[in-house]
Amino acid sequence: MKIAADLHIHTISSGHAYSTLEEYIAQAKKIGLKAIGITDHASTMPGGPHQYHFSNMRMIPKEIRGIRVYRGVEANIINNGGEIDYAEDDFTDLDIVMAALHPVPGCYSNQGKKINTEVLLKTLANPLVNVLAHPGNPKYPIKVEETVAAAKANGVLIEINNSSPFSRAGSRDKCVEFAKEVKRQDWQVILGTDSHISTMLGVFEDALKIVKEAGLAEKHVVNTSLAKIDKWLKR
Ligand SMILES: [Zn+2]
Ligand SMILES: [Zn+2]
Structure with a gap:
């Protein structure tokens, strides 16, 4: 299975990542990716950018030197209402709004499986949200x-999330469980590297192993073609 686009990437704007948009473009060309998605952390993450970072993303061309660039955010779930720390204003026009649980100050913290699930269900009903990032984190059953x-x-x-098995210890079994459940319900996944430096871009080795283990087919993986990505974004 060949992955055409990596749509979970952090630039230096996230405050704890180490490459620029230009460096990711160069790396994407080098390794033969067709598209990247810039999804820096929203403002509750320590070091995260101001809302203006996201509203100003309209300045970024949709294609740079032959690489399609999707504009996005990795928003934090911040409270029991499932709200996220990103909202649209007159200037924002993001393609990808990922919602994620992060154990950092100011974000929703673990309250056990039942309440965590209720909170997530509220987040998933937010019409802005179109990706649930790394749901296998064992810190949030x-x-x-x-x-x-x-x-x-x-x-x-x-x-x-290709980074989960090492950056969120104990995630792997839960990731496999999610992938199997997606297959059972005939839904879809997106693979992301969660790159925090350009050398991580497009490295999907662990995520592809999970996909294989769960028996997911190419039709279940949205970022195997730009046509599929664009169709999903129009939903
Ligand atoms: Zn995250
Ligand atoms: Zn991330």
């Missing part, structure tokens, strides 16, 4: 079947 059903009902993709 959640009910897999209900979460995938709600994601499917709302057109939200489940991310299989």
Whole structure:
């Protein structure tokens, strides 16, 4: 299975990542990716950019030196209402709004499987949200079947995050469980590297192993072609 686009990438704007947009473009060309998605952390993450970073993304061309550039954010779920720390204003026009649970000050913190799931279901109903990032994090136990059903009902993709097995220890089994449930419910995933430096771009080795282990086919993986990505974004 060949992945055409990496749509979970952090630039130096996230405050704890180490490459620029230009460096990611150069790397994408080098390794033969067709597209990248810039999804810096929203403002609650320590070091994260101001909302103006996201509203000003309209300045970024949709294509740079032959690489399609999708504009996005990795927003934080911040409270029991499932709200995220990103909202559209007159100037924002993002393609990708990922929602994620992060154990950092100011964000929603673990309250057990039942409440965590209720909160996520509220987030998934937010019409802005179109990807649920790294839901396999064992720091936030959640009910897999209900979460995938709600994601499917709302057109939200489940991310299989290539960084989870090492940056969120203990994630792997849960990631496989999510992938299997996506197959069972005939829904879709998106693979993301969660790159924090350009050398991580397009390296999907662990995520592809999880996809294979769960028996997901190419039709279940949205970022295998730009046509599929654009069709999903129009939902
Ligand atoms: Zn994250
Ligand atoms: Zn990320």
